Amino acid sequence: MKRFEELKALIASIEPDAEKFYNKGNSAAGTRVRKGMQDLKNIAQAIRAEVQELKNKEGGGGGGN
Numbered sequence: 001m002k003r004f005e006e007l008k009a010l011i012a013s014i015e016p017d018a019e020k021f022y023n024k025g026n027s028a029a030g031t032r033v034r035k036g037m038q039d040l041k042n043i044a045q046a047i048r049a050e051v052q053e054l055k056n057k058e059g060g061g062g063g064g065n
Contacts, residue, residue: 003047010040 014036020029 003043003050007040007043007047010036010043014040 017029017032020026
């Protein structure tokens with residue numbers, strides 16, 4: 001759950017730069033948004049791996065309807 005909280009904090013931290021880029025055309029803010037999105041991608045990938053690992057430890061976790 002720690003990584004998920006990190007993901008939410010990262011999104012919140014990118015928001016002001018996204019606003020500056022999309023609404024005011026600030027290209028430096030766009031660069032920061034792109035970097036933040038790359039960090040977000042890396043954290044999301046780590047979360048996916050963690051979820052898969054935990055699911056496998058639990059013996060298949062949840063599957064089906």
